[in-house]
């Protein structure tokens with residue numbers, strides 16, 4: 001066992017890739033395919049990777065990279081993403097993640113990005129660093145054989161089955177139109193698409209190669225998984241820009257006659273249950289946090305999004321990790337906000353992770369008040385924040401990272 005003062009931190013170099021791959025596979029319990037490795041190298045340059053070494057050997061890593069997220073109102077906000085955080089099992093719980101985060105957050109603060117983003121392997125880790133769960137994902141399943149549409153659900157058609165080559169030429173533009181409207185969705189790099197369309201046997205998780213359905217305003221990518229008794233379709237991407245595309249794509253998917261069950265990940269307000277005659281036929285297998293956000297710059301982040309109601313309040317944000325909090329007057333008129341530091345007494349007080357969880361509208365101020373994590377001078381102050389922060393388009397993370 002080594003001593004902590006032997007742990008050194010540096011940025012990665014090109015010669016570290018094999019060691020980094022080993023850290024990732026050991027940390028996350030899977031062997032990255034050649035396609036995964038190619039994508040990782042294309043997306044992340046070594047100077048954006050923090051490495052911890054012990055005796056010169058890499059024992060931990062964390063990657064920072066630039067992203068662009070849509071926030072309520074369809075505005076684009078520069079965001080710094082954090083990914084591939086892995087500490088060797090031989091070196092855990094001695095502060096290496098904390099030290100790597102200090103270095104990453106110095107860079108994020110210097111970049112001026114109003115938001116930082118990550119996805120969490122464990123929901124207990126990142127609240128202490130000011131991150132809050134900003135989107136929620138449900139995995140649902142239903143027996144396709146008994147699925148019937150409500151009588152008034154349209155059958156608009158317009159769906160085509162296409163091969164991977166046509167999908168590669170079609171999907172990125174549709175995704176881009178969708179993500180510019182959808183809070184929580186991010187720009188998707190070309191290397192990510194290349195990884196989607198250049199699958200090897202290792203990439204398929206035991207299922208078939210991807211199949212594609214396209215519509216002028218949406219698409220579905222899915223796999224067949226045969227487990228010996230059942231033919232299950234697992235949807236890996238379902239993108240619909242309009243309600244017509246949504247209904248048309250579901251009609252096509254439910255038309256897959258030889259399939260027993262369909263599984264798909266959705267946001268909690270997804271209308272599929274309401275489309276079908278048997279509400280209970282759709283079962284939620286799991287519900288979990290997906291995107292985690294951290295507000296790095298309170299005024300810049302709060303002025304970047306639109307709001308659903310006028311507001312005039314004073315908020316106090318407690319941010320012990322980065323000291324980026326303070327007391328701010330937040331005024332909203334006609335959907336747009338001004339947010340400025342003030343000496344006035346706060347009407348609403350919360351920690352940075354709570355503000356970050358409210359930011360995309362997935363969680364409600366009232367719910368956090370009920371959980372004693374948002375405090376206010378009176379309930380009208382909570383109601384006013386709740387109404388202003390609510391959204392008409394549910395937040396969805398564009399792709400996992």
Ligand SMILES: CC(C)(COP(=O)(O)OP(=O)(O)OC[C@H]1O[C@@H](n2cnc3c(N)ncnc32)[C@H](O)[C@@H]1OP(=O)(O)O)[C@@H](O)C(=O)NCCC(=O)NCCS
Pocket residue numbers: 027028084085086087088091092093094095096097098099119120121122124125128
């Ligand atoms: C999660 C992981 C990165 C933590 O690394 P680590 O170096 O052991 O973490 P640290 O010792 O720096 O811990 C920092 C803080 O987080 C807490 N923490 C660490 N892992 C935690 C976990 N899984 N759940 C809850 N808290 C956790 C520590 O208790 C510590 O708290 P404190 O400083 O407030 O007292 C490491 O266990 C790992 O690589 N796991 C496998 C891969 C993974 O899950 N990566 C994260 C991807 S999002």
